[in-house]
Amino acid sequence: xxxKTVPGVLASFVHMDSAIEAIRGLKSRGFRDLTVxxxxxxHEIEDVLDQPVSWVRLFTLIGGLTGLTAGxxxxxxxxxxxxxxxxxxxxxxxxxxxxxxxxxxxxYGALSTVVGIILxxxxxxxxxxxxxxxxxxxxxxxxxxxxxxxTPAVRDLLSEAGSEEVTVHGA
Amino acid sequence: MTAIAHPEPHTPTQTHAEVTRDVLATLGTPSRGYYLAxxxxxxxxxxxxxxxxxxxxxxxxxxGYTPPVMWSVYITTFVFWIGIGxxxxxxxxILFLFRSPWRxxxxxSTEAMTVFxxxxxALFPIIHIGRQWIFYWLLxxxxxxxxxxxxxxxxxxxxFAITTYFTVSATFLVVGLVPDLxxxxxxxxxxxxxxxxLASIGxxxxxxxxxxxTRGYLYLAALATPLVLSVHSVVxxxxxxxxxxxxxxxxxxxxxxxxxxxxGIGMVLTLLIPLRKALGVEHMLTEYHFDNLxxxxxxxxxxxxYAYAMEYFVAWYSGNPFEQTTFWRRAxxxxxxxxxxxxxxxxxxxxxxxxxxxxxxxxxxxxxxIFINLGMWFERFVIIASSLSNDYLPNKWHVPAVTWxxxxxxxxxxxxxxxxxxxxxxxFPVIAIQEIKEMIPYxxxxxxxx
Numbered sequence: 001x002x003x004k005t006v007p008g009v010l011a012s013f014v015h016m017d018s019a020i021e022a023i024r025g026l027k028s029r030g031f032r033d034l035t036v037x038x039x040x041x042x043h044e045i046e047d048v049l050d051q052p053v054s055w056v057r058l059f060t061l062i063g064g065l066t067g068l069t070a071g072x073x074x075x076x077x078x079x080x081x082x083x084x085x086x087x088x089x090x091x092x093x094x095x096x097x098x099x100x101x102x103x104x105x106x107x108y109g110a111l112s113t114v115v116g117i118i119l120x121x122x123x124x125x126x127x128x129x130x131x132x133x134x135x136x137x138x139x140x141x142x143x144x145x146x147x148x149x150x151t152p153a154v155r156d157l158l159s160e161a162g163s164e165e166v167t168v169h170g171a
Numbered sequence: 172m173t174a175i176a177h178p179e180p181h182t183p184t185q186t187h188a189e190v191t192r193d194v195l196a197t198l199g200t201p202s203r204g205y206y207l208a209x210x211x212x213x214x215x216x217x218x219x220x221x222x223x224x225x226x227x228x229x230x231x232x233x234x235g236y237t238p239p240v241m242w243s244v245y246i247t248t249f250v251f252w253i254g255i256g257x258x259x260x261x262x263x264x265i266l267f268l269f270r271s272p273w274r275x276x277x278x279x280s281t282e283a284m285t286v287f288x289x290x291x292x293a294l295f296p297i298i299h300i301g302r303q304w305i306f307y308w309l310l311x312x313x314x315x316x317x318x319x320x321x322x323x324x325x326x327x328x329x330x331f332a333i334t335t336y337f338t339v340s341a342t343f344l345v346v347g348l349v350p351d352l353x354x355x356x357x358x359x360x361x362x363x364x365x366x367x368x369l370a371s372i373g374x375x376x377x378x379x380x381x382x383x384x385t386r387g388y389l390y391l392a393a394l395a396t397p398l399v400l401s402v403h404s405v406v407x408x409x410x411x412x413x414x415x416x417x418x419x420x421x422x423x424x425x426x427x428x429x430x431x432x433x434x435g436i437g438m439v440l441t442l443l444i445p446l447r448k449a450l451g452v453e454h455m456l457t458e459y460h461f462d463n464l465x466x467x468x469x470x471x472x473x474x475x476x477y478a479y480a481m482e483y484f485v486a487w488y489s490g491n492p493f494e495q496t497t498f499w500r501r502a503x504x505x506x507x508x509x510x511x512x513x514x515x516x517x518x519x520x521x522x523x524x525x526x527x528x529x530x531x532x533x534x535x536x537x538x539x540x541i542f543i544n545l546g547m548w549f550e551r552f553v554i555i556a557s558s559l560s561n562d563y564l565p566n567k568w569h570v571p572a573v574t575w576x577x578x579x580x581x582x583x584x585x586x587x588x589x590x591x592x593x594x595x596x597x598x599f600p601v602i603a604i605q606e607i608k609e610m611i612p613y614x615x616x617x618x619x620x621x
Binding site: 014015016017018019034035036037038039040041042045046049051053054055056057060064074075078079081082084086087089093096097099100102103104106107109110111113114116117118120121123124126129131133134135136137138140162 | 186187188191311317318319320321322323324327328331332334335338339342343346350353354356357358372373375376377378379380381382383384385386387390391394395397398401405604605606608609612613614615616617
């Protein structure tokens with residue numbers, strides 16, 4: 001199966017301020033669907049892209065609450081299913097079950113956070129978008145998907161902002 | 172906390188490219204010394220495996236189990252390894268939430284240490300239960316007789332606490348590794364590239380990935396923080412929930428947590444001091460990091476000092492003759508050597524770290540770390556074996572025997588742990604590339620930082 005390439009322009013930057021300038025320029029010209037590659041998360045990039053807060057927190061919350069319910073539900077139900085008097089305590093004794101419920105809150109919360117990261121990060125498909133290995137090293141990459149007729153304008157904008165290398169991808 | 176604040180903000184002086192280069196250099200062809208260490212570790216593990224087979228065949232009598240001392244070296248070593256794990260989570264999760272700059276260079280190796288230490292610890296309850304082939308009876312699963320575990324038992328809490336701890340710390344380690352694996356993927360070639368490509372699950376460092384990743388990582392840290400405090404509390408309740416003199420103490424949870432972190436940092440120092448030299452990362456793991464680790468050791472060591480003093484004080488103040496006898500025998504009874512080893516190695520040796528000269532002298536720190544490891548093993552041995560050896564029936568009192576089967580499993584556990592740690596150190600970046608880079612700003616055309 002041939003790899004589908006997203007047509008567009010890929011630029012590589014050494015300097016953070018140049019990359020920020022390029023993103024600002026692109027956004028002002030209506031290019032919103034940018035992909036910015038960095039080797040480490042950057043607040044400056046985050047600020048200039050101005051994206052909403054990630055939904056991963058919802059996964060954590062739902063996972064945690066599920067774990068809490070599962071913890072109490074399991075211990076109470078199982079105790080009542082096989083009623084065994086231990087140390088004169090009630091059959092379903094809440095204080096000792098807090099420990100199990102707490103552990104399951106953390107367990108489910110953590111696992112669903114990971115699921116959240118994976119699902120959310122995959123929600124925007126990066127398939128076919130150009131990438132360069134230097135972006136995991138010391139360069140900042142910007143990929144701008146655009147039709148061929150806009151390519152020269154985008155290329156000029158990126159070069160003017162200070163990109164050290166601009167390449168055109170796809171037909 | 173003195174250990175967290177540092178007067179001078181410390182930013183690595185390398186460039187991004189140098190960080191990638193230096194960390195990747197640690198994944199190069201291993202030296203002969205590495206193979207020797209690895210073979211040594213595998214050899215030690217095989218001793219443990221042989222002992223385990225003998226235990227399966229002959230039963231726990233081989234380990235010198237005689238009533239009333241039915242918990243001895245295996246449970247001691249179990250608590251020892253669980254404790255070791257705690258420093259890793261403290262450094263990777265708690266210090267992450269505190270935004271402590273010195274954690275960055277050390278957290279990956281300590282997090283790996285946590286995962287392997289918990290993997291080691293988790294073997295012990297299984298070894299210790301006697302009929303190892305039915306260990307799964309501890310888990311709540313639907314069985315033919317419709318029986319469920321007793322959730323009021325601290326031992327079942329422990330099953331949940333340790334399973335959760337292992338899963339969450341392993342998840343935290345793997346999640347942290349993904350961006351670094353992509354950095355390795357982009358630098359290697361051939362079959363290694365294929366493997367690292369698969370392991371980095373399509374990570375490119377795109378903004379859409381970082382956006383969710385950074386949030387998710389924050390929540391994982393926030394979940395791991397109460398978890399680390401809970402796990403050793405639950406382990407301490409294995410003892411504190413009973414009525415054995417010397418175990419039945421309300422200070423057990425914080426006392427055990429402080430001890431766990433103290434012992435864990437001891438192990439971090441034992442591992443990192445030789446490792447930084449072996450991997451040639453002396454410029455990344457500097458005096459600054461060890462000074463901070465030592466301060467944390469001093470803090471937790473001092474908490475232990477206080478807890479030891481309180482244990483004796485409470486025993487005396489309680490007016491309870493059983494409690495008083497237990498503590499008198501800890502210091503002056505037949506196991507006085509174990510009692511004093513614990514106090515000297517933990518409470519007193521840690522106080523040497525008040526001196527900056529000692530904190531920044533790596534040879535001294537390494538020697539102190541060995542004392543910490545020894546002292547913390549003795550602490551658990553004293554709490555477990557000495558308390559049980561003089562329970563309510565004086566005609567049963569005896570000094571527990573430590574047999575070859577105890578030593579075999581102890582040696583095997585170190586082999587098992589070191590084997591995984593050594594394999595990890597050569598396969599994955601032991602210094603977090605991505606987080607170090609986060610501390611180094613990208614260059615700017617017009618100079619300046621921000």
